[in-house]
Amino acid sequence: MDWTSWVISTVSRALAFGVPLLWGTLGEIYAERAGVVNLGVEGMMILGAFMAFAVTQSVGSPGLGLFCAAMVGGVAALVHAFLTVTLRANQYVAGLALSMFGLGLAGLLGRGWEGKPLSSTLPYLTVPGLSRIPVLGPMLFQDQTVLTYIGLVLAVLLWILLFRTRWGVAIRSVGENPATADALGINVTLVRYLCVVFGGLLAGVGGGYLSVAYRPAWTEGMTAGMGWIVIALTIFAAWDPLQAIWGAFFFGALYHLSYRLQAFLAPELLKLMPYFFAVVVLAASGFGRARWRRRAPAALGVPYVRGER
Amino acid sequence: MKRVLVAVLAVAVLGSLALAATKIKAGFIYVGPIGDYGWTHAHDVARRIVDEKYDWLETVYVESVPEGEVETYIDLLVRQGCNVIFTTSFGFMDGTLAAAQRYPDVIFAHCSGFKRWDNMATYMADFYQVYYLNGLMAGALTKTGKIGYVAAFPIPELKRHISAFTIGVREVNPKAEVHVRWIYEWYNPAAAKEATEALIAEGCDVFAFTEDSPTVVQVAAEKRLPSFGHYSPMYDFAPDYVVSGQIVHWDKIYEDFLLKIYKGVYTTKNLAHVDYWWLLAQGAVEVGAKPGMLINPKYEAALKNYVINHPTFGKISVYDLVYIRLNQMADPGITFDPFQGPVYDRKGNLRVPEGMWMSYDALITMEWAAAGIVGPWPGEP
Known part of the structure; x- marks a missing residue:
């Protein structure tokens, strides 16, 4: 087996598998940058997956399906925002509840939708011209959906927004020191609501990708833990949208290689590989001088009450 | 002596009449969600088939039961009046056996395992x-x-x-x-x-x-x-x-097993050697x-x-x-x-x-x- 086929399949699969992770992670980065941990990603993704499938199957438009997936993710996130920002509930508990609620609700609504192939799926693209480039063409410009490219552009735009605009400063200051932000006239509650809901929109699209493109069918629990990988990737990416690209695709590549390399290495070890790297990164982030700790939003997980410190 | 014989006969006749008139309530315990379109889905399709087929049969189910908690759910089903209980995951084996010993009047059937008891049979459709x-x-x-x-x-x-x-x-x-x-x-x-x-x-x-x-x-x-x-x-x-x-056609096994219970062939006393290993010849696959x-x-x-x-x-x-x-x-x-x-x-x-x-x-x-x-x-x- 020559090396080009290895490189091509690894990169191509890394992109395809990394898409839902990238979208979910970009959303979670925004929520956490504003100081709100949302462990409900798994729930928002599965609701998005179900909604995208149901709408696409009924109407025949994957685009509309993905739009509705974003909406349902956004609504679920709105509930989380209401609980954690307005009612100041414990963010971790509320997020866990959202995950369980989403899994349960999607399973209930999904009764009767299982075992049906999707009539019209989100098409895989072959980019004209670019796909003919040797190696690079099949690697990057074939067998991907439009969500791969939108996701990449979105990551860059979100990085610019976060680090190069006044809005980004507002979001980050709410996550770092909400009292000061409040004193400067930033509406802490509004910023947190917007960021959490935005995170839900992206998680919904990530889930929708699974059911209308990646594996076009609905089955209960089909996200199978991706939402939790997103939580880990958010830390892995050090709350930076550009690093989320590498994180998501690195994880995608590891995931693909864990099956590709089975012919040479013990499958039990390979199965551990992605999680092993996640643990390594989390451990590295625990050391005081590591960049990660400096970059974690200081007010992450802390409800803001005006006048309290 | 004669009187004893008559009494025994009367009891036997009444008993079989009573049994024939009794409805069977069968409880199914699933390891996964019925929407998985795989293992649990197939068992549930079979449950619905037998439920439709026999008017003397009522069925209930619980899904997504963790393997360690099977006994809790068996208790629940027994309290709801189930007299036959199917447990459909290998990991339910020991819990089902323990429950079979605790509830000697209930019939159990465990899918894919190898432990049996007087009132606990095993069954499997293999591919x-x-x-x-x-x-x-x-x-x-x-x-x-x-x-x-x-x-x-x-x-x-x-x-x-x-x-x-x-x-x-x-x-x-x-x-x-x-x-x-x-x-x-x-x-x-x-x-x-x-x-x-x-x-x-x-x-x-x-x-x-x-x-x-x-x-x-x-x-x-x-x-x-x-x-x-x-x-x-x-x-x-x-x-x-x-x-x-x-x-798979699990319904073939469920049909046969439940009918034999209904007819009194299988009781809470004679299941220790009942093991369904059904293949093509029996129509289970x-x-x-x-x-x-x-x-x-x-x-x-x-x-x-x-x-x-x-x-x-x-x-x-x-x-x-x-x-x-x-x-x-x-x-x-x-x-x-x-x-x-x-x-x-x-x-x-x-x-x-x-x-x-x-x-x-x-x-x-x-x-x-x-x-x-x-x-x-x-x-x-």
């Missing part, structure tokens, strides 16, 4: 014969000589299936290889997808699998490659690419892309044109061979078994001597890999 038949077809359809197999866990059940499949492949295509990838999960569509993609990258062009989702069929179809469905009928997922597959469609018509020509020189049957098409082998295994007087000696493992050891068949015990504890299997094989002897 190894069907995998063998699919292997015959796969061997005829591969052009690269590499067939991909996505497998859940390296346990005897799957090793038996993969080996039976590979024996079928090699019978018609002695040089073909079956490449195996393990995903270590019963249900994980993303893992199944990436495993399939990895096999495609290795050059495999026909696919079979043992895990609980239609993913492999869908991924293969995207690349225009044929595959074999598993567990539920998967024809509709890729009508042009599903050649055949394994289909079927080979086909969907019920009634043994071979997808789109692949009939290819299989008819693939003619081999068979040691037993001489010049024969694979299409005809499939039907002959099916009849040999489906007729009540079974005259063929996939693991009919001589069978060698991939290390060259003779596993089944000439003229011998494997015993039931050897089948359910099987660890070796048939010749032709490529890839890791944890626990290989």
